[in-house]
Amino acid sequence: MQSANIAAGAVVCVESEIRGDVTIGPRTVVHPKARIIAEAGPIIIGEGNLIEEQALIINSYPENIMPDTEGVEPKTMTIGINNVFEVGCVSQALKIGDNNVIESKADLGKNVILTSGCIVGACCQVNTCEVIPENTVIYGSNCMRRVQTERPQPQTLQLDFLMKILPNYHHMKKTVKGTSTPVRN
């Protein structure tokens, strides 16, 4: 299996599970026990993302297609910058823009496309086949929606803090440039 391409400046803990062709941009933090699985195609993750524990980002095969079927083109999953994947969320969306927040235990289906500034609330399951417009908030047990006027702020403070503290307590995966110690601010 190809190893992950982790850019310099990203903080990826060893206890996280990264399988397949995964590219992780700089200033991204991947917590331990996060899982990024590229089964049916590569995953490209931008910079400044925060992927918390037990989050699952999976590029899986569509349901009715077996892995051995020929003629299936691998689709790339793209994730933009400054996104937050909170604890325990599951994301199979193939295209995620910038500045989104996917709260704890949220579930994104394969056919959803998130634009920018969206917030998918805790425990909300979104498995419709649509493009979620910008600045949408999905909340509540019935997945009610509303549009907010401000987009969520990028978690720069949190990212800086984690990039300093996590290496003190966990081992990090090697980055592309070959250095085993991550770049400190």
Next chain:
Amino acid sequence: MASLLQPDRVLYLVHGEKKIRSPLSTLYFCRYCSELRSLECVSHEVDSHYCPSCLENMPSAEAKLKKNRCANCFDCPCCMHTLSTRATNIPAPLPDDPSKTTMKKAYYLACGFCRWTSRDVGMADKSVASGGWQEPDNPHTQRINKLIEYYQQLAQREKLERDRKKLARRRPYMPLAFSEKYGLGTRLQRQRPGAPITSLAGLSLKEGEDQKEINIEPAQALDEVEPLPEDCYTRPINLPEVTSLRQRLLQPDFQPAGASQLHPKHKHLLIKRSLRCRKCEHNLSKPEFNPTSIKFKIQLVAECQVLLTLTNPVENITHVTLVGCEEGDPEDINSTAKVMVPTKELVLAGKDAAADYDELAEPQDFQDDPDVVAFRKSNKIGFFIKVVPQREEDGDVTVSFKIRHDFRNLAAPIRPSEEGDAPTEAIWLTHHVELSLGPIIA
């Protein structure tokens, strides 16, 4: 324990105005009447008001003035969650030198659940953390106040006429001023089921004061109504902007149709209630005054007084007899199986909190018939019953029987007895119990 995990399995019958069957954990036991009471045969009274988010107590008079709303806390108009105050730093010009800017704190309200902020409706950020937020005024307030005053006067006038008629017919044994002052609080006034609501009269002017004649103008009917906009049918709907019915009705003053006019309202207060037995007027449940305390000053829950399914909650030895329901018992409507209960009397030891720790205690010597008693442990007993399901089809098997046990009323008032100190007498209580045993497996 059936009372905690499967509360609906064992139901007790309460003899009140209505026959109610409910689990023991929801029942109260009036020890003055020696009867079970359910929530429907007690009267509920308001004890105190408090805000659920800031846990601040509010005296009843103040609560009435503020329409039962908290002064500090707000509800999100979008999802009805509690709003929290957030601060940002904004550059603001110094009052002395307009060219230099300094960071000042600005506060805005935000909802953690649906991410609504006060900036969404155009409310400016305030410079104080609390107390700066005002609810928008209702444009019809003046008219409504005037109408209320007029009708209060009318109600008082009608009440006076009614009382005068009553005075002419018979002499009341309670002076008029007394009844007006105490209003609906006294027993006599409360137990009149057909009495009209006289709460308005309670707020009106007292007798003897100068009564201003208040005239109101009747509402004017308009012929012309504002026409609908021309593109009403063709304009595409901006769905996030449309308010839901619930959001609209929570603001009955304005009922805005657009989400950009949803202003936050003050949070509604909750009450602590006390329960009172209707027959003997004693309190069954009285909560603490402090909103942060969940304890009770008086709490006569049935579980502490009445026998549970064969666990003895009281500290004396209790004798229990089980009697099956006879044919044609009017209370026996739900049972689908016949039950044969042991005919002998069962003896339950008292609850002794120290028994677990006392190793030298002698084991209590109850001679138990092994056919009847399965096991015995401190104040619990397990016994056998035989169940014969009556119906063939799949359904729940429910049996009912009566438990008869002795009860010592520890709270009985001390009567001066002539014989010296006689022990408290035991009274025998009978409860009708229904036990749901579960479905029949073929």
